[in-house]
Amino acid sequence: MKNKFKLRKDSIISIIASILIVVIFNLLFYDKMPAELPTHWNFQGQADDYSSKFHAMVVIQGFLVLMNAFLCFMLDSDPKNKKQFNLVMTISKLSMPAIMLLIYIITVMAGFGREVKVSTILPIFIGLLFIAIGNYLPKIKRNYTMGIKLPWTLNSDENWRRTHRLGGICFVIIGLCIILSVFLKSEIVFLVPLFLGAIIPAVYSYYLYTKGI
Known part of the structure; x- marks a missing residue:
């Protein structure tokens, strides 16, 4: 059919x-x-x-x-x-x-x-978007279009669930740091959490994979 x-x-x-x-x-x-x-x-x-x-x-x-x-x-x-x-x-x-x-x-x-004031408007908007995504990221079920799509998360429902639970926390922290960067006027506060927030869930997902999850 x-x-x-x-x-x-x-x-x-x-x-x-x-x-x-x-x-x-x-x-x-x-x-x-x-x-x-x-x-x-x-x-x-x-x-x-x-x-x-x-x-x-x-x-x-x-x-x-x-x-x-x-x-x-x-x-x-x-x-x-x-x-x-x-x-x-x-x-x-x-x-x-x-x-x-x-x-x-x-x-x-x-x-x-x-x-x-683009340097204020955009970071606040992006930060709020990250916070919103972070709150609902753990609720996303395994799929091919949304979420943290890695070979290890796509291979296992449990790996997907745990990685997205951590990813949700990372996204909320990223969002808060991006908003904070507006007041601190610091590119480092903007960029470093963004980089770490992308790397940490990926490393954690691979770690779970090595443990058979």
């Missing part, structure tokens, strides 16, 4: 939301934007790269719409996600529209000549 693919309701909402964000922001602000807009900021929050407003307002966001549709397709077509915790799936699918909305707000404010 052939497997029939069908987008879930939250996927349809996510894709429509991402398209509406592009349409609404361009209808409201495209003609009011200058010819060039900032598209990249350094750690000090200073714009260090610019693009045409068409590239900033249409091309980049259009690419994110396609990425969002692809993400939803991958999540819904994964056979191991049929019994996945629904809130985890919903958070995953709504993260891209949230990112798009934030990017548009920053871009439009910069276009109007407003002071945009």
Whole structure:
């Protein structure tokens, strides 16, 4: 029997939301934007790269719409996600529209000549995202599209469960450190936990594998 693919309701909402964000922001602000807009900021929050407003307002966001549709397709077509915790799936699918909305707000404010504290806004947003993911990471069941996908976690439900329990703690700590870096104005506080948070669960997963888990 052939497997029939069908987008879930939250996927349809996510894709429509991402398209509406592009349409609404361009209808409201495209003609009011200058010819060039900032598209990249350094750690000090200073714009260090610019693009045409068409590239900033249409091309980049259009690419994110396609990425969002692809993400939803991958999540819904994964056979191991049929019994996945629904809130985890919903958070995953709504993260891209949230990112798009934030990017548009920053871009439009910069276009109007407003002071945009990117070095504050983005780390806080990213930190909160890590904390949210960390809280629900232990609830993710073994699958091919979400979570800490390593040869050892994919090989064992118990390895997956233990690794994601530790990974959830690491993600929450990363999120808190990223937010803390805003106030300490330290790149080290931002980057070091990010690096360690990626390495520690992977090493722990392999350790469990060597123990037969």
